[in-house]
Amino acid sequence: MFQVRIHGRGGQGVVSAAEMLSVAAFEEGRHAQAFPSFGSERMGAPVMAFCRIDSREIRLREPVMQPNALIIQDPTLLHQVDVFSGLAPTGYILINSTRGFEELGIAEFTRKFPANHLCVVPASDLALKHVGRPLPNAALLGAFAAITGQVSFEAIANAIRQKFSGKVGEGNVAAARAAYDMANKKEAALA
Protein backbone atom coordinates (compact mmCIF):
# COMPACT_ATOMS: atom_id res chain seq x y z
CA MET A 1 0.00 0.00 0.00
CA PHE A 2 1.22 3.48 -0.88
CA GLN A 3 0.03 6.25 1.44
CA VAL A 4 0.02 9.95 0.65
CA ARG A 5 -0.61 12.88 2.97
CA ILE A 6 -1.33 16.30 1.51
CA HIS A 7 -0.90 19.44 3.60
CA GLY A 8 -2.20 22.82 2.60
CA ARG A 9 -4.54 25.60 3.56
CA GLY A 10 -8.30 25.84 3.31
CA GLY A 11 -9.19 27.03 -0.20
CA GLN A 12 -6.08 25.53 -1.87
CA GLY A 13 -7.83 22.44 -3.16
CA VAL A 14 -6.19 19.98 -0.76
CA VAL A 15 -9.24 17.72 -0.58
CA SER A 16 -9.71 17.90 -4.37
CA ALA A 17 -6.06 16.91 -4.86
CA ALA A 18 -6.57 13.72 -2.81
CA GLU A 19 -9.78 13.03 -4.69
CA MET A 20 -8.13 13.49 -8.13
CA LEU A 21 -5.19 11.31 -7.13
CA SER A 22 -7.60 8.55 -6.09
CA VAL A 23 -9.46 8.86 -9.39
CA ALA A 24 -6.17 8.61 -11.30
CA ALA A 25 -5.24 5.42 -9.42
CA PHE A 26 -8.74 4.02 -9.99
CA GLU A 27 -8.40 4.74 -13.72
CA GLU A 28 -5.37 2.48 -13.73
CA GLY A 29 -7.29 -0.38 -12.15
CA ARG A 30 -6.05 0.09 -8.60
CA HIS A 31 -7.92 0.53 -5.37
CA ALA A 32 -7.74 3.99 -3.85
CA GLN A 33 -9.20 5.71 -0.82
CA ALA A 34 -9.14 9.50 -0.46
CA PHE A 35 -10.50 11.41 2.49
CA PRO A 36 -10.08 14.76 4.21
CA SER A 37 -8.81 15.31 7.73
CA PHE A 38 -12.36 16.13 8.76
CA GLY A 39 -11.70 19.56 10.15
CA SER A 40 -14.16 22.44 10.20
CA GLU A 41 -12.24 23.90 7.29
CA ARG A 42 -11.87 27.64 6.97
CA MET A 43 -10.14 29.67 4.28
CA GLY A 44 -6.43 29.76 5.15
CA ALA A 45 -6.52 27.31 8.05
CA PRO A 46 -4.16 24.32 7.93
CA VAL A 47 -5.92 21.42 6.17
CA MET A 48 -4.90 17.82 5.49
CA ALA A 49 -6.16 15.17 3.12
CA PHE A 50 -5.08 11.59 2.61
CA CYS A 51 -4.91 9.10 -0.23
CA ARG A 52 -4.13 5.39 -0.06
CA ILE A 53 -3.37 3.36 -3.19
CA ASP A 54 -3.23 -0.42 -3.25
CA SER A 55 -3.76 -3.40 -5.52
CA ARG A 56 -6.45 -4.80 -3.19
CA GLU A 57 -9.46 -3.46 -1.31
CA ILE A 58 -8.48 -0.88 1.31
CA ARG A 59 -10.11 -1.56 4.66
CA LEU A 60 -7.97 0.62 6.92
CA ARG A 61 -9.85 3.74 8.11
CA GLU A 62 -7.25 5.50 10.26
CA PRO A 63 -5.66 8.78 9.15
CA VAL A 64 -2.38 8.41 7.24
CA MET A 65 0.21 8.56 10.00
CA GLN A 66 3.11 6.83 8.18
CA PRO A 67 3.00 8.35 4.71
CA ASN A 68 5.12 7.10 1.82
CA ALA A 69 4.80 10.54 0.25
CA LEU A 70 4.06 14.05 1.41
CA ILE A 71 2.68 16.81 -0.77
CA ILE A 72 3.02 20.23 0.82
CA GLN A 73 0.94 22.81 -0.97
CA ASP A 74 2.03 25.74 1.19
CA PRO A 75 5.63 25.95 2.48
CA THR A 76 4.62 28.37 5.26
CA LEU A 77 3.20 25.27 6.99
CA LEU A 78 6.69 23.80 7.35
CA HIS A 79 7.27 25.66 10.57
CA GLN A 80 3.67 25.61 11.83
CA VAL A 81 2.53 22.00 11.45
CA ASP A 82 4.54 18.83 12.08
CA VAL A 83 4.19 17.94 8.41
CA PHE A 84 7.01 15.36 8.38
CA SER A 85 5.46 13.32 11.20
CA GLY A 86 5.73 9.58 10.50
CA LEU A 87 7.29 9.95 7.03
CA ALA A 88 9.02 6.72 5.98
CA PRO A 89 12.88 7.00 5.70
CA THR A 90 12.55 6.28 1.97
CA GLY A 91 9.55 8.62 1.63
CA TYR A 92 8.94 11.27 -0.99
CA ILE A 93 8.72 14.99 -0.23
CA LEU A 94 7.10 17.27 -2.78
CA ILE A 95 6.80 20.97 -1.96
CA ASN A 96 5.16 23.85 -3.77
CA SER A 97 7.79 26.58 -3.70
CA THR A 98 10.00 28.74 -5.86
CA ARG A 99 12.80 28.09 -3.40
CA GLY A 100 15.01 25.04 -2.79
CA PHE A 101 15.22 22.84 0.31
CA GLU A 102 18.27 24.85 1.52
CA GLU A 103 16.42 28.15 1.28
CA LEU A 104 13.36 26.64 2.93
CA GLY A 105 15.55 25.81 5.92
CA ILE A 106 14.92 22.06 5.89
CA ALA A 107 17.99 20.80 3.96
CA GLU A 108 19.52 19.25 7.05
CA PHE A 109 16.37 17.19 7.64
CA THR A 110 15.83 16.22 4.01
CA ARG A 111 19.44 15.14 3.40
CA LYS A 112 18.74 11.68 4.79
CA PHE A 113 16.14 10.96 2.10
CA PRO A 114 17.08 9.66 -1.37
CA ALA A 115 17.83 12.72 -3.55
CA ASN A 116 15.40 11.63 -6.28
CA HIS A 117 12.60 11.46 -3.69
CA LEU A 118 12.86 15.19 -3.02
CA CYS A 119 11.24 17.72 -5.28
CA VAL A 120 10.28 21.37 -5.23
CA VAL A 121 8.12 22.83 -8.01
CA PRO A 122 6.67 26.34 -8.30
CA ALA A 123 3.14 24.93 -8.59
CA SER A 124 1.33 28.17 -7.68
CA ASP A 125 3.27 30.06 -10.38
CA LEU A 126 2.52 27.34 -12.92
CA ALA A 127 -1.18 27.47 -12.05
CA LEU A 128 -1.19 31.26 -12.29
CA LYS A 129 0.38 31.02 -15.74
CA HIS A 130 -1.82 28.22 -17.12
CA VAL A 131 -5.10 28.61 -15.18
CA GLY A 132 -4.99 32.25 -14.10
CA ARG A 133 -5.41 31.37 -10.40
CA PRO A 134 -2.68 30.32 -7.95
CA LEU A 135 -4.24 26.96 -7.03
CA PRO A 136 -1.32 24.51 -6.90
CA ASN A 137 -3.10 21.16 -6.49
CA ALA A 138 -3.25 19.89 -10.07
CA ALA A 139 0.32 20.94 -10.88
CA LEU A 140 1.61 19.14 -7.79
CA LEU A 141 -0.13 15.95 -8.92
CA GLY A 142 1.81 16.17 -12.20
CA ALA A 143 5.08 16.35 -10.26
CA PHE A 144 3.86 13.54 -7.97
CA ALA A 145 3.36 11.26 -10.98
CA ALA A 146 6.90 12.07 -12.17
CA ILE A 147 8.78 11.43 -8.93
CA THR A 148 6.82 8.47 -7.50
CA GLY A 149 5.69 6.64 -10.65
CA GLN A 150 2.61 5.53 -8.67
CA VAL A 151 0.29 6.82 -11.39
CA SER A 152 0.88 7.81 -15.00
CA PHE A 153 0.65 11.39 -16.19
CA GLU A 154 -2.21 10.38 -18.50
CA ALA A 155 -4.25 9.11 -15.54
CA ILE A 156 -3.61 12.37 -13.66
CA ALA A 157 -4.66 14.36 -16.72
CA ASN A 158 -7.88 12.33 -17.03
CA ALA A 159 -8.66 12.81 -13.35
CA ILE A 160 -8.12 16.57 -13.67
CA ARG A 161 -10.43 16.69 -16.70
CA GLN A 162 -13.11 14.79 -14.76
CA LYS A 163 -12.91 17.32 -11.93
CA PHE A 164 -12.66 20.49 -14.03
CA SER A 165 -14.33 20.84 -17.39
CA GLY A 166 -13.42 22.97 -20.40
CA LYS A 167 -10.79 25.71 -20.21
CA VAL A 168 -10.16 25.33 -16.48
CA GLY A 169 -9.58 21.60 -16.94
CA GLU A 170 -7.17 22.12 -19.85
CA GLY A 171 -5.32 24.90 -17.97
CA ASN A 172 -4.84 22.61 -14.98
CA VAL A 173 -3.66 19.78 -17.22
CA ALA A 174 -1.13 22.17 -18.80
CA ALA A 175 0.08 23.23 -15.33
CA ALA A 176 0.37 19.56 -14.31
CA ARG A 177 2.28 18.81 -17.53
CA ALA A 178 4.73 21.64 -16.89
CA ALA A 179 5.31 20.43 -13.30
CA TYR A 180 5.66 16.84 -14.53
CA ASP A 181 8.32 17.88 -17.06
CA MET A 182 10.18 19.98 -14.48
CA ALA A 183 10.25 17.12 -11.97
CA ASN A 184 11.42 14.68 -14.64
CA LYS A 185 14.16 17.06 -15.73
CA LYS A 186 15.41 17.37 -12.13
CA GLU A 187 15.44 13.61 -11.78
CA ALA A 188 17.35 13.21 -15.05
CA ALA A 189 19.93 15.74 -13.82
CA LEU A 190 20.46 13.64 -10.68
CA ALA A 191 20.94 10.40 -12.60
Place this chain on the structure above:
Amino acid sequence: MLKQIEGSQAIAQAIALCRPEVICAYPITPQTHIVEGLGEMVKDGSLENCEFINVESEFAALSVAIGSSAAGARSYTATASQGILYMAEAVYNAAGLGLPIVMTIGNRAIGAPINIWNDHSDSMALRDAGWIQLYAETNQEAADLHIQAFRLAEELSCPVMVCVDGFILTHAYERIDIPTQKQVDDYLPPFVPVQILDVDDPVSMGAMVGPEAFMEVRYLQHHKQQRALALIPALAKEFRERFGRDSGGLLRTYHCEDAETIIVALGSVNGTIKEAVDEMRAAGKRVGSLSICSFRPFPLDEVRDALRRARRVVVLEKSLAVGIGGMLSEGVRNALSGISLKGHTVIAGLGGRAITQKALVDLLDSAARGELAHLNFLDLRWDVVKREINREQAVRRTGPLAENILRDLGTVADRIG
Protein backbone atom coordinates in the same frame (compact mmCIF):
# COMPACT_ATOMS: atom_id res chain seq x y z
CA MET B 1 -20.82 0.28 -12.96
CA LEU B 2 -17.60 0.84 -11.03
CA LYS B 3 -16.99 4.45 -10.08
CA GLN B 4 -14.45 6.24 -7.91
CA ILE B 5 -16.80 8.54 -6.01
CA GLU B 6 -17.53 10.09 -2.65
CA GLY B 7 -19.54 7.90 -0.28
CA SER B 8 -22.32 10.49 -0.06
CA GLN B 9 -22.65 10.62 -3.84
CA ALA B 10 -22.79 6.83 -4.06
CA ILE B 11 -25.55 6.81 -1.44
CA ALA B 12 -27.43 9.54 -3.31
CA GLN B 13 -27.19 7.60 -6.56
CA ALA B 14 -28.38 4.39 -4.89
CA ILE B 15 -31.35 6.21 -3.36
CA ALA B 16 -32.22 7.76 -6.73
CA LEU B 17 -32.28 4.24 -8.24
CA CYS B 18 -34.90 3.33 -5.60
CA ARG B 19 -37.27 5.85 -7.23
CA PRO B 20 -38.19 7.88 -4.13
CA GLU B 21 -41.25 10.10 -4.64
CA VAL B 22 -40.68 12.57 -1.81
CA ILE B 23 -37.35 13.70 -0.37
CA CYS B 24 -37.42 16.20 2.48
CA ALA B 25 -34.21 17.77 3.57
CA TYR B 26 -32.73 20.06 6.14
CA PRO B 27 -28.95 20.35 5.93
CA ILE B 28 -26.64 19.23 8.73
CA THR B 29 -23.03 18.09 8.51
CA PRO B 30 -21.98 15.39 7.64
CA GLN B 31 -25.06 14.12 5.75
CA THR B 32 -25.53 17.26 3.63
CA HIS B 33 -23.77 16.00 0.48
CA ILE B 34 -26.31 13.16 0.20
CA VAL B 35 -29.41 15.36 -0.01
CA GLU B 36 -27.52 17.95 -2.07
CA GLY B 37 -26.72 15.22 -4.59
CA LEU B 38 -30.36 14.12 -4.66
CA GLY B 39 -31.52 17.74 -4.98
CA GLU B 40 -29.35 18.17 -8.06
CA MET B 41 -30.76 14.99 -9.61
CA VAL B 42 -34.35 16.15 -9.04
CA LYS B 43 -33.54 19.57 -10.50
CA ASP B 44 -31.77 18.31 -13.62
CA GLY B 45 -34.55 15.83 -14.27
CA SER B 46 -32.46 12.66 -13.90
CA LEU B 47 -34.57 11.69 -10.87
CA GLU B 48 -38.13 11.78 -12.19
CA ASN B 49 -41.46 11.73 -10.37
CA CYS B 50 -39.88 12.97 -7.19
CA GLU B 51 -40.66 16.05 -5.17
CA PHE B 52 -37.72 17.58 -3.29
CA ILE B 53 -38.98 19.62 -0.36
CA ASN B 54 -36.73 22.02 1.53
CA VAL B 55 -38.07 22.40 5.04
CA GLU B 56 -37.32 24.68 7.97
CA SER B 57 -36.05 22.12 10.48
CA GLU B 58 -35.36 18.45 11.10
CA PHE B 59 -38.67 18.18 12.94
CA ALA B 60 -40.36 19.40 9.76
CA ALA B 61 -38.25 17.12 7.55
CA LEU B 62 -39.47 13.95 9.22
CA SER B 63 -42.99 15.33 9.72
CA VAL B 64 -43.26 15.93 5.96
CA ALA B 65 -41.93 12.41 5.34
CA ILE B 66 -44.58 11.04 7.70
CA GLY B 67 -47.29 12.88 5.76
CA SER B 68 -46.03 11.86 2.35
CA SER B 69 -45.49 8.24 3.39
CA ALA B 70 -49.03 8.13 4.81
CA ALA B 71 -50.26 9.45 1.46
CA GLY B 72 -48.58 6.48 -0.24
CA ALA B 73 -45.35 8.02 -1.51
CA ARG B 74 -41.96 6.36 -1.10
CA SER B 75 -40.32 8.86 1.25
CA TYR B 76 -36.74 9.58 2.26
CA THR B 77 -34.84 11.97 4.48
CA ALA B 78 -31.42 12.19 6.15
CA THR B 79 -29.98 13.78 9.25
CA ALA B 80 -27.24 13.64 11.86
CA SER B 81 -26.28 14.64 15.38
CA GLN B 82 -28.49 17.33 16.96
CA GLY B 83 -30.73 16.98 13.89
CA ILE B 84 -32.06 13.60 14.98
CA LEU B 85 -32.60 14.93 18.50
CA TYR B 86 -34.63 17.82 17.16
CA MET B 87 -36.83 15.38 15.20
CA ALA B 88 -37.04 12.88 18.09
CA GLU B 89 -40.80 13.11 18.62
CA ALA B 90 -41.42 12.51 14.92
CA VAL B 91 -38.94 9.60 14.97
CA TYR B 92 -41.19 7.80 17.47
CA ASN B 93 -44.30 8.80 15.53
CA ALA B 94 -43.04 7.37 12.24
CA ALA B 95 -42.41 4.02 13.95
CA GLY B 96 -45.58 4.05 16.02
CA LEU B 97 -47.63 4.72 12.89
CA GLY B 98 -45.76 2.01 10.99
CA LEU B 99 -44.67 4.19 8.08
CA PRO B 100 -41.89 2.73 5.89
CA ILE B 101 -39.66 5.81 5.69
CA VAL B 102 -35.96 5.35 5.01
CA MET B 103 -33.59 7.78 6.71
CA THR B 104 -29.81 8.02 6.49
CA ILE B 105 -27.91 9.00 9.61
CA GLY B 106 -24.48 10.46 8.85
CA ASN B 107 -23.24 9.45 12.28
CA ARG B 108 -21.84 12.35 14.29
CA ALA B 109 -21.27 13.22 17.94
CA ILE B 110 -23.80 15.18 19.98
CA GLY B 111 -22.97 18.36 21.91
CA ALA B 112 -22.18 19.93 24.24
CA PRO B 113 -19.34 20.46 23.58
CA ILE B 114 -20.25 21.00 19.95
CA ASN B 115 -18.37 18.61 17.68
CA ILE B 116 -18.96 17.85 14.02
CA TRP B 117 -16.91 14.64 13.90
CA ASN B 118 -17.94 11.00 13.90
CA ASP B 119 -19.24 8.79 16.63
CA HIS B 120 -22.49 6.87 17.17
CA SER B 121 -24.13 8.98 19.89
CA ASP B 122 -26.84 10.30 17.57
CA SER B 123 -28.36 7.08 16.23
CA MET B 124 -27.81 5.42 19.64
CA ALA B 125 -29.91 8.11 21.30
CA LEU B 126 -32.90 6.97 19.20
CA ARG B 127 -32.09 3.25 19.15
CA ASP B 128 -35.29 2.24 20.91
CA ALA B 129 -37.71 4.42 18.96
CA GLY B 130 -39.02 1.46 16.94
CA TRP B 131 -36.95 1.96 13.79
CA ILE B 132 -34.81 -0.76 12.31
CA GLN B 133 -31.17 0.33 12.52
CA LEU B 134 -28.58 -0.94 10.05
CA TYR B 135 -24.90 0.08 10.30
CA ALA B 136 -22.74 0.19 7.14
CA GLU B 137 -19.19 -1.13 7.24
CA THR B 138 -18.07 0.24 3.86
CA ASN B 139 -19.34 2.75 1.33
CA GLN B 140 -20.34 -0.08 -0.99
CA GLU B 141 -22.46 -1.47 1.80
CA ALA B 142 -23.83 1.99 2.64
CA ALA B 143 -25.11 2.34 -0.94
CA ASP B 144 -26.43 -1.24 -1.05
CA LEU B 145 -28.13 -1.05 2.35
CA HIS B 146 -30.36 1.77 1.14
CA ILE B 147 -31.70 -0.43 -1.64
CA GLN B 148 -32.35 -3.21 0.87
CA ALA B 149 -33.78 -0.72 3.38
CA PHE B 150 -36.65 0.41 1.13
CA ARG B 151 -37.57 -3.22 0.45
CA LEU B 152 -37.36 -4.13 4.14
CA ALA B 153 -39.26 -1.04 5.30
CA GLU B 154 -42.09 -1.56 2.82
CA GLU B 155 -42.45 -5.31 3.37
CA LEU B 156 -42.79 -4.75 7.13
CA SER B 157 -44.33 -1.28 7.05
CA CYS B 158 -41.65 -0.14 9.47
CA PRO B 159 -39.16 2.74 9.15
CA VAL B 160 -35.46 1.98 8.66
CA MET B 161 -32.40 4.03 9.58
CA VAL B 162 -29.23 3.38 7.62
CA CYS B 163 -26.35 4.54 9.82
CA VAL B 164 -23.22 5.63 7.94
CA ASP B 165 -20.12 6.89 9.73
CA GLY B 166 -19.87 10.63 9.15
CA PHE B 167 -16.76 11.81 7.27
CA ILE B 168 -15.02 8.41 7.54
CA LEU B 169 -17.50 7.05 4.99
CA THR B 170 -19.62 10.00 3.85
CA HIS B 171 -16.60 12.05 2.74
CA ALA B 172 -14.33 9.23 1.51
CA TYR B 173 -13.72 8.67 -2.22
CA GLU B 174 -13.62 4.97 -3.01
CA ARG B 175 -14.34 2.43 -5.70
CA ILE B 176 -18.06 1.73 -5.60
CA ASP B 177 -20.19 -0.42 -7.87
CA ILE B 178 -23.38 1.49 -8.67
CA PRO B 179 -26.10 -0.90 -9.85
CA THR B 180 -28.21 -0.42 -12.94
CA GLN B 181 -31.79 0.85 -12.81
CA LYS B 182 -33.00 -2.54 -14.03
CA GLN B 183 -31.20 -4.42 -11.26
CA VAL B 184 -32.80 -2.18 -8.63
CA ASP B 185 -36.23 -2.30 -10.29
CA ASP B 186 -36.09 -6.11 -10.31
CA TYR B 187 -35.19 -6.16 -6.62
CA LEU B 188 -37.42 -3.38 -5.34
CA PRO B 189 -41.05 -3.46 -6.53
CA PRO B 190 -43.21 -0.29 -6.47
CA PHE B 191 -44.45 0.73 -3.01
CA VAL B 192 -47.83 -0.81 -2.09
CA PRO B 193 -48.84 0.71 1.25
CA VAL B 194 -50.72 -1.26 3.90
CA GLN B 195 -52.46 1.95 4.95
CA ILE B 196 -53.09 5.08 2.90
CA LEU B 197 -54.69 8.49 3.24
CA ASP B 198 -57.18 8.34 0.39
CA VAL B 199 -60.02 10.84 -0.07
CA ASP B 200 -62.12 8.14 -1.77
CA ASP B 201 -61.67 5.69 1.09
CA PRO B 202 -60.97 7.80 4.16
CA VAL B 203 -59.26 6.52 7.32
CA SER B 204 -57.74 8.33 10.26
CA MET B 205 -54.23 7.53 11.36
CA GLY B 206 -52.78 8.20 14.79
CA ALA B 207 -55.74 7.41 16.99
CA MET B 208 -55.59 8.02 20.72
CA VAL B 209 -55.12 4.62 22.36
CA GLY B 210 -55.71 4.10 26.05
CA PRO B 211 -54.65 1.39 28.48
CA GLU B 212 -57.05 -1.05 26.81
CA ALA B 213 -54.87 -1.44 23.70
CA PHE B 214 -51.62 0.53 23.99
CA MET B 215 -49.55 -2.46 25.06
CA GLU B 216 -50.81 -4.51 22.14
CA VAL B 217 -49.89 -1.77 19.66
CA ARG B 218 -46.41 -1.56 21.18
CA TYR B 219 -46.04 -5.35 21.22
CA LEU B 220 -46.85 -5.48 17.53
CA GLN B 221 -43.94 -3.09 16.85
CA HIS B 222 -41.68 -5.56 18.62
CA HIS B 223 -43.24 -8.41 16.67
CA LYS B 224 -42.43 -6.59 13.42
CA GLN B 225 -38.78 -6.33 14.41
CA GLN B 226 -38.72 -10.02 15.31
CA ARG B 227 -39.99 -10.74 11.78
CA ALA B 228 -37.16 -8.55 10.50
CA LEU B 229 -34.66 -10.99 12.05
CA ALA B 230 -35.67 -13.49 9.37
CA LEU B 231 -36.31 -10.97 6.61
CA ILE B 232 -32.97 -9.11 6.83
CA PRO B 233 -30.84 -12.20 5.99
CA ALA B 234 -33.34 -13.29 3.33
CA LEU B 235 -33.12 -9.89 1.62
CA ALA B 236 -29.31 -9.94 1.85
CA LYS B 237 -29.30 -13.39 0.24
CA GLU B 238 -31.54 -12.25 -2.59
CA PHE B 239 -29.36 -9.16 -2.96
CA ARG B 240 -26.27 -11.34 -3.36
CA GLU B 241 -28.01 -13.43 -6.02
CA ARG B 242 -29.06 -10.40 -8.04
CA PHE B 243 -26.14 -8.02 -7.47
CA GLY B 244 -23.31 -10.51 -6.96
CA ARG B 245 -21.93 -9.27 -3.66
CA ASP B 246 -22.42 -9.58 0.07
CA SER B 247 -24.03 -6.55 1.67
CA GLY B 248 -26.20 -6.29 4.74
CA GLY B 249 -27.47 -9.26 6.71
CA LEU B 250 -27.65 -9.41 10.48
CA LEU B 251 -23.93 -9.69 11.16
CA ARG B 252 -20.62 -10.79 9.69
CA THR B 253 -17.91 -12.89 11.33
CA TYR B 254 -14.19 -12.74 10.55
CA HIS B 255 -11.92 -15.57 11.71
CA CYS B 256 -14.25 -16.37 14.63
CA GLU B 257 -14.21 -20.19 14.30
CA ASP B 258 -11.16 -20.89 16.47
CA ALA B 259 -10.75 -17.43 18.01
CA GLU B 260 -10.00 -17.08 21.71
CA THR B 261 -10.62 -13.33 21.64
CA ILE B 262 -13.37 -11.78 19.52
CA ILE B 263 -13.87 -8.05 19.09
CA VAL B 264 -17.39 -6.81 18.33
CA ALA B 265 -18.23 -3.46 16.72
CA LEU B 266 -20.65 -1.51 14.52
CA GLY B 267 -19.84 0.31 11.30
CA SER B 268 -16.71 1.37 9.44
CA VAL B 269 -14.24 0.67 12.25
CA ASN B 270 -14.66 -3.01 11.34
CA GLY B 271 -12.37 -2.37 8.36
CA THR B 272 -9.49 -1.29 10.61
CA ILE B 273 -10.38 -4.13 12.99
CA LYS B 274 -9.97 -6.69 10.17
CA GLU B 275 -6.50 -5.30 9.42
CA ALA B 276 -5.64 -5.67 13.12
CA VAL B 277 -6.98 -9.25 13.12
CA ASP B 278 -4.87 -10.11 10.04
CA GLU B 279 -1.76 -8.65 11.66
CA MET B 280 -2.33 -10.68 14.84
CA ARG B 281 -3.25 -13.88 12.99
CA ALA B 282 0.04 -13.57 11.07
CA ALA B 283 1.75 -13.60 14.49
CA GLY B 284 -0.13 -16.77 15.45
CA LYS B 285 -2.65 -15.10 17.76
CA ARG B 286 -6.16 -16.52 17.78
CA VAL B 287 -8.32 -13.42 17.37
CA GLY B 288 -11.44 -12.76 15.34
CA SER B 289 -14.03 -10.05 14.83
CA LEU B 290 -17.78 -9.70 14.64
CA SER B 291 -19.34 -6.84 12.69
CA ILE B 292 -22.97 -6.27 13.61
CA CYS B 293 -25.02 -4.73 10.80
CA SER B 294 -28.49 -5.00 12.35
CA PHE B 295 -28.44 -3.28 15.74
CA ARG B 296 -32.25 -3.06 15.86
CA PRO B 297 -33.53 -5.72 15.76
CA PHE B 298 -30.58 -7.08 17.76
CA PRO B 299 -29.74 -10.61 16.58
CA LEU B 300 -29.35 -12.25 20.00
CA ASP B 301 -29.20 -15.87 18.77
CA GLU B 302 -26.75 -15.18 15.97
CA VAL B 303 -24.45 -13.12 18.23
CA ARG B 304 -24.56 -15.90 20.83
CA ASP B 305 -23.68 -18.45 18.19
CA ALA B 306 -20.76 -16.39 16.84
CA LEU B 307 -19.24 -15.78 20.29
CA ARG B 308 -19.96 -18.93 22.29
CA ARG B 309 -16.68 -20.70 21.52
CA ALA B 310 -14.48 -17.73 22.44
CA ARG B 311 -12.77 -17.16 25.77
CA ARG B 312 -13.23 -13.44 25.87
CA VAL B 313 -15.22 -10.77 24.08
CA VAL B 314 -14.18 -7.15 23.60
CA VAL B 315 -17.01 -4.83 22.60
CA LEU B 316 -15.77 -1.65 20.93
CA GLU B 317 -18.30 1.19 21.05
CA LYS B 318 -18.33 4.62 19.43
CA SER B 319 -20.71 6.02 22.01
CA LEU B 320 -20.70 6.31 25.76
CA ALA B 321 -23.71 5.58 27.89
CA VAL B 322 -22.63 8.03 30.56
CA GLY B 323 -22.88 6.44 33.98
CA ILE B 324 -22.71 2.82 32.82
CA GLY B 325 -20.55 2.27 29.74
CA GLY B 326 -21.75 0.86 26.46
CA MET B 327 -25.03 0.22 24.66
CA LEU B 328 -23.75 -2.40 22.24
CA SER B 329 -22.28 -4.24 25.24
CA GLU B 330 -25.74 -4.41 26.74
CA GLY B 331 -26.99 -6.36 23.73
CA VAL B 332 -23.91 -8.58 23.59
CA ARG B 333 -24.21 -9.42 27.32
CA ASN B 334 -27.87 -10.25 26.76
CA ALA B 335 -26.88 -12.57 23.94
CA LEU B 336 -24.33 -14.30 26.15
CA SER B 337 -26.65 -14.79 29.10
CA GLY B 338 -25.68 -18.04 30.83
CA ILE B 339 -22.39 -18.40 28.93
CA SER B 340 -19.38 -17.78 31.11
CA LEU B 341 -16.74 -15.80 29.29
CA LYS B 342 -14.84 -12.63 29.99
CA GLY B 343 -16.45 -9.47 28.63
CA HIS B 344 -14.91 -6.05 28.20
CA THR B 345 -16.33 -2.77 26.97
CA VAL B 346 -14.05 -0.35 25.16
CA ILE B 347 -15.27 3.16 24.43
CA ALA B 348 -13.40 4.50 21.39
CA GLY B 349 -13.43 7.13 18.70
CA LEU B 350 -15.68 9.63 20.47
CA GLY B 351 -16.02 12.94 18.65
CA GLY B 352 -13.74 11.79 15.82
CA ARG B 353 -10.77 10.51 17.88
CA ALA B 354 -8.90 8.29 15.41
CA ILE B 355 -9.06 4.53 16.07
CA THR B 356 -5.77 3.13 14.82
CA GLN B 357 -4.75 -0.39 13.89
CA LYS B 358 -1.89 -0.17 16.40
CA ALA B 359 -4.22 0.81 19.23
CA LEU B 360 -6.52 -2.12 18.37
CA VAL B 361 -3.64 -4.63 18.30
CA ASP B 362 -2.37 -3.34 21.67
CA LEU B 363 -5.91 -3.53 23.03
CA LEU B 364 -6.44 -7.15 21.96
CA ASP B 365 -3.00 -8.12 23.26
CA SER B 366 -3.79 -6.64 26.66
CA ALA B 367 -7.16 -8.45 26.67
CA ALA B 368 -5.36 -11.75 26.01
CA ARG B 369 -2.94 -11.02 28.88
CA GLY B 370 -5.92 -10.49 31.16
CA GLU B 371 -5.02 -6.84 31.73
CA LEU B 372 -8.17 -5.25 30.36
CA ALA B 373 -10.67 -3.75 32.80
CA HIS B 374 -14.43 -4.19 32.58
CA LEU B 375 -14.78 -0.70 31.08
CA ASN B 376 -11.96 0.92 29.09
CA PHE B 377 -11.40 4.13 27.13
CA LEU B 378 -9.18 3.72 24.07
CA ASP B 379 -6.42 6.33 23.75
CA LEU B 380 -7.91 8.53 26.44
CA ARG B 381 -5.43 11.24 27.43
CA TRP B 382 -5.29 10.61 31.14
CA ASP B 383 -2.90 13.52 31.72
CA VAL B 384 -5.54 15.91 30.38
CA VAL B 385 -8.28 14.31 32.47
CA LYS B 386 -6.20 14.33 35.66
CA ARG B 387 -5.22 17.96 35.24
CA GLU B 388 -8.87 18.97 35.10
CA ILE B 389 -9.81 16.77 38.07
CA ASN B 390 -6.99 18.35 40.08
CA ARG B 391 -8.23 21.78 39.11
CA GLU B 392 -11.72 20.91 40.27
CA GLN B 393 -10.35 19.77 43.60
CA ALA B 394 -8.26 22.90 44.03
CA VAL B 395 -10.75 25.64 43.20
CA ARG B 396 -14.52 26.04 43.23
CA ARG B 397 -14.91 28.41 40.29
CA THR B 398 -13.05 26.36 37.68
CA GLY B 399 -14.92 27.89 34.76
CA PRO B 400 -16.20 26.03 31.69
CA LEU B 401 -14.69 22.53 31.41
CA ALA B 402 -14.21 22.27 27.64
CA GLU B 403 -12.59 25.69 27.45
CA ASN B 404 -10.18 24.77 30.28
CA ILE B 405 -9.04 21.67 28.45
CA LEU B 406 -8.59 23.46 25.12
CA ARG B 407 -6.51 26.10 26.89
CA ASP B 408 -4.36 23.36 28.48
CA LEU B 409 -3.79 21.68 25.12
CA GLY B 410 -2.93 24.86 23.21
CA THR B 411 -3.23 24.73 19.43
CA VAL B 412 -4.45 21.44 18.04
CA ALA B 413 -3.71 22.24 14.40
CA ASP B 414 -0.37 20.43 14.55
CA ARG B 415 -1.82 17.06 15.52
CA ILE B 416 -2.02 14.36 12.89
CA GLY B 417 -4.42 11.59 13.72
